[in-house]
Amino acid sequence: MIKVSVMYPNKTGARxxxxxxxxxxxxxxxxxxxxxxxxxxxxxxxxxxxxxDPATYVGMCHIFADSIEAFQKGxxxxxxxxxxxxxxxxxxxxxxxxxxxxxEK
Numbered sequence: 001m002i003k004v005s006v007m008y009p010n011k012t013g014a015r016x017x018x019x020x021x022x023x024x025x026x027x028x029x030x031x032x033x034x035x036x037x038x039x040x041x042x043x044x045x046x047x048x049x050x051x052x053d054p055a056t057y058v059g060m061c062h063i064f065a066d067s068i069e070a071f072q073k074g075x076x077x078x079x080x081x082x083x084x085x086x087x088x089x090x091x092x093x094x095x096x097x098x099x100x101x102x103x104e105k
Contacts, residue, residue, distance in 0.1 A: 001100075002067060002099065002101065003062050003064055003099045003100075004062070004064075004096065004098050005061070006060060006061050006063075006094045006095075007057045007059075007094060007096075007097075008057055008094055009057060009058070009092060009095060010054055010055050010056060011092060014058065014091055015090055016058045016092060017088075017089040018059060021042065021059055021090070025085055025086075025088070025089055026040055026042055026061055028085060029063065032074075032078035032082060033063075033065075036065055036071060036073055036075070037063050037064070037065060038065060038066065039064050040064065041061065042060075043061070043062075044058075045057045045058050058092065064101070
C-alpha cells in the first residue's frame with residue numbers, strides 16, 4: 001500500500017479554509033478517484049515540536065491506494081478538476097510525497 005501526502009506549509013498571512021478542505025475538497029477527491037482511493041485522512045496542524053512553536057503544516061491529507069499506478073489511474077483523469085479547486089480553500093502551494101506504508105496498525 002502507498003500513501004500520498006499533500007501538505008500545506010504554515011505561512012504567516014496565508015489562507016487555508018479547513019472546513020472547505022474537509023467538507024468539499026477531499027470528498028471531491030474521493031468521489032473522482034473512486035475505489036482507487038482506499039481511504040483518506042485529513043489533519044489540521046496544531047503545534048510544532050517545541051512548546052510554543054507553530055505547526056509546520058497548517059493542514060494536510062493522506063490518500064491511501066494499493067500502488068502508485070492505482071493512484072495515478074484514479075487521480076490522473078481528474079487532476080485538472082481537482083487542482084482547479086485548490087484556490088477555493090488556500091493560497092498555499094502544497095508539498096507532496098508518496099510513501100510506501102510499511103506498518104499499519
